[in-house]
Structure formats: structure tokens, C-alpha cells
Amino acid sequence: MRVKSLLAVAAMTVAATILAGPAPSLADPGDVVVVADQSATTSVSQKSVTVTCPDGTHVYGGGGYIWNGARRVHIAATAPIDGGVNWTQWAVGGAEIRPNDYTSSWRVHGYAICGPWLPGLEYVSVESLVNSTTTRHAHLTCPGTKKLLSAGASILDQAAYVVLDDIAITSDLRSVDVWAIERESGTAFSWSVVAYGVCVNSSAVSNLNRVQQASASTVGDKTRDADCGGQQVYGIGMSQANSAGHTLLQSIIPADTDGTTTVRTDPTGAPEAWSVSTQLVCGDE
Numbered sequence: 001m002r003v004k005s006l007l008a009v010a011a012m013t014v015a016a017t018i019l020a021g022p023a024p025s026l027a028d029p030g031d032v033v034v035v036a037d038q039s040a041t042t043s044v045s046q047k048s049v050t051v052t053c054p055d056g057t058h059v060y061g062g063g064g065y066i067w068n069g070a071r072r073v074h075i076a077a078t079a080p081i082d083g084g085v086n087w088t089q090w091a092v093g094g095a096e097i098r099p100n101d102y103t104s105s106w107r108v109h110g111y112a113i114c115g116p117w118l119p120g121l122e123y124v125s126v127e128s129l130v131n132s133t134t135t136r137h138a139h140l141t142c143p144g145t146k147k148l149l150s151a152g153a154s155i156l157d158q159a160a161y162v163v164l165d166d167i168a169i170t171s172d173l174r175s176v177d178v179w180a181i182e183r184e185s186g187t188a189f190s191w192s193v194v195a196y197g198v199c200v201n202s203s204a205v206s207n208l209n210r211v212q213q214a215s216a217s218t219v220g221d222k223t224r225d226a227d228c229g230g231q232q233v234y235g236i237g238m239s240q241a242n243s244a245g246h247t248l249l250q251s252i253i254p255a256d257t258d259g260t261t262t263v264r265t266d267p268t269g270a271p272e273a274w275s276v277s278t279q280l281v282c283g284d285e
Contacts, residue, residue, distance in 0.1 A: 032060070032115040032232050032285050034256060041067075041107040045100065046159065048093035049107075050081065053114030058121060060198055061150025061235035061281070062090030063259070064110040065251030069094070071267050072102040074163055074248035077154030079196045080123055087123050088114070090152075095159035097183060097248065097266065111254055113150070113234060120146055120201030127156070130192040134182045134245075135165075138192075141175040142199035147208055150235020150281055151176035152196035161187040164249050167195075169237035169279045171210050176237065181245040183266065198235065205234065205283035214277040217241070219270045227258040228282035235281035236261070243274040254280075 039049040053059050059080050066073050077093035090112035096102050128138040142148050153167045166179040178195035202208075213226040224238075236254045238261040240247060247270060251262040261278040 032113065032234075033057070034111055034113050034254060036109065036111050038110070039108040041105045043103055043105045046076075046093065046095045047108055048077070048091055049110040050083070050089050050091045051110040051112035052083070053088040053112055056116070057114040058087050058117060059090050059112050060115055061113040061233075061254060062092070062111050062152070063236050063252040063254050064092030064108055065253055065262070066094050066106060066108060068104060068106040069248070069250060070102070070104060071248065071264055072096050072098060073106050075250065075252065076159035076164065078167070078252060079152035079154050079194070080198055082123075093154065093159075097160055097163075099160050113254055118149075118200045118204040120199065120204055122146065122199045124197045124199055125194055127194045128192045130190050132188055132190050134186060136180050136191065136193045138178045138195035139175065140178075140195040140197045142197055145202050146199040147173040147202050148176060148235070148281065149198045149200050149205070151198070151237050153178040153180075154194045154196070155180055156192045156194060158187045158189055158191035162191055163245060163247065164193075165243060165245070166239040167237045167252070168239040169210055169235070169281060171212075173208060173210055173281065183245045184268065207231065208234075208281065208283040210279055211282055212277050212279045215275045217273040217275040219265070219273050221262070221264045222276045223260060223262045224276050224278040225258060225260050226278040226280045228280055230257055231282040232285040233257060233259055233280050234283055237279040238263075239277045239279070241275045242272055243270060244272070246270040247274065
């Protein structure tokens with residue numbers, strides 16, 4: 001089963017949707033909210049949750065986490081979706097790394113950061129090459145001089161054998177690099193990865209900036225918090241170093257003014273020390 005079908009999003013080599021309409025130059029204070037939802041708790045090999053923003057708002061960013069995955073389940077997708085209602089939803093998909101080998105029930109929790117229309121609000125996606133090589137990379141840059149408000153990623157096909165390694169937001173908020181890597185013995189089948197970006201005019205949000213916090217480099221599980229210092233969180237990203245396909249993304253959770261990433265080693269463990277960084281897109285509300 002394709003993770004793409006779970007999220008009900010179409011993979012496109014390059015796609016963009018621009019929302020037009022009257023709006024103030026900046027979001028009004030108090031307009032941004034974080035909403036949550038969760039999937040059913042079952043033992044199926046793949047599932048997703050779609051979080052819908054309140055009426056009259058659009059999705060800025062999002063994330064989620066796996067409950068009771070026990071080193072057998074990972075986040076294989078976290079992305080904005082249109083849903084036929086002008087980009088008001090964020091979806092998170094999880095997949096077991098050994099289908100039919102994990103009998104416990106688990107679920108996916110999702111979060112959506114929502115707010116009013118912003119000047120230049122645009123949803124962009126870029127898909128990597130589709131083949132069976134060990135790693136895949138999708139690079140997305142916001143159009144023109146626009147800046148990245150948030151980023152997402154999804155693995156298309158082979159989510160049981162491929163894991164997300166990076167959803168790396170650049171410090172200038174212009175681009176995101178999504179990397180995925182095959183686990184251990186890999187797969188002979190073709191697959192790809194998609195990078196998603198929510199872009200806005202450079203002046204749409206005051207004092208927009210990226211903060212990043214890195215964990216120590218060890219062989220064990222990692223949780224890394226980051227904080228916007230009182231500013232609003234608009235998006236969250238993460239990157240790993242030296243994990244080499246031996247880790248599973250468990251959570252990438254945005255809150256109002258901070259965020260957390262948790263990555264666990266797979267059942268065989270990591271052969272070398274590795275680290276994870278959490279990145280937040282922060283700005284005035």
C-alpha cells in the first residue's frame with residue numbers, strides 16, 4: 001500500500017497552488033491556533049490521520065507522533081493536503097517496518113498549525129527521482145523571493161523498507177531538503193520521496209526566522225526540544241547525522257512556542273553514534 005494513498009495526496013514533480021484574496025499584510029494577533037486529532041488504534045500495517053483547521057483558516061504547518069510503535073513503526077509522511085477545501089488540512093502517516101510482524105495496536109497523532117490567509121500563501125511540492133537506489137533526495141525552493149513557513153515530507157512506496165532521514169529547513173528559510181534512506185537489506189522495488197513547502201511573501205510574517213537545536217551524538221534514542229523564545233511556531237523540521245537508516249522518526253511535534261523531535265533506533269540498533277536536530281520556523285503572531 002502506498003503512503004500516498006493513505007494521505008490522499010498526489011505526487012507531483014513540481015506543483016504549486018497559490019491562494020488569492022483580500023487580507024491584511026500581516027496576521028492579526030491571536031489568529032494562529034494548533035489543533036490535533038488521532039487515528040484509530042489498530043494493528044494494521046499503515047495508517048494516517050488528517051487534521052482539519054477551523055473554518056475560515058488555512059494550514060500553515062503541522063506534525064505528529066506515533067503511539068505504541070515499539071521500534072516497529074515510524075512516521076513515513078507529514079504534509080499539507082488540499083482535501084478539496086483550499087488547503088485546510090495536515091496529514092501524518094505511519095508505517096510498520098516489518099508488516100504483519102507487529103501485532104500490537106498503535107495509532108498516529110497529528111497536529112495542524114492554522115491561521116488566516118497570508119500574502120503570497122503558496123503550497124509547493126517536489127518529488128525525487130523514482131528508482132531503487134539506497135537514498136533519495138528532494139530539494140524544494142520557494143518561488144521568487146518567498147520564504148518557507150513550514151515543510152513536510154512523504155515516502156511514496158516501500159515505507160516498510162525506507163525511513164525519513166531529514167526534513168531540513170535552511171537557515172535562510174528559502175528551501176527544504178528531504179532525504180530518505182533504505183533500511184538494512186533495502187528493497188529491490190522503486191520508490192521516491194516528496195518534499196512539501198508552505199511559502200509566503202517575505203513580509204507576510206514579521207521577524208520570521210529559523211531556530212535549531214542539536215542533540216548529543218550517541219548510539220541511543222534521541223529527543224531534542226527547540227524553543228521560539230516566545231514567538232509563534234509556524235513550522236517544524238528535523239535532520240539526522242550518521243543514522244544510516246537505523247533510526248525511526250517517532251515524533252515531530254509543533255506547539256505554540258516550541259517543538260520536539262523524537263527519533264528511536266530500530267530493533268537492531270545503531271552501529272555508530274548519531275545525532276538529531278530540531279528546527280523551528282518562528283515569527284511574530
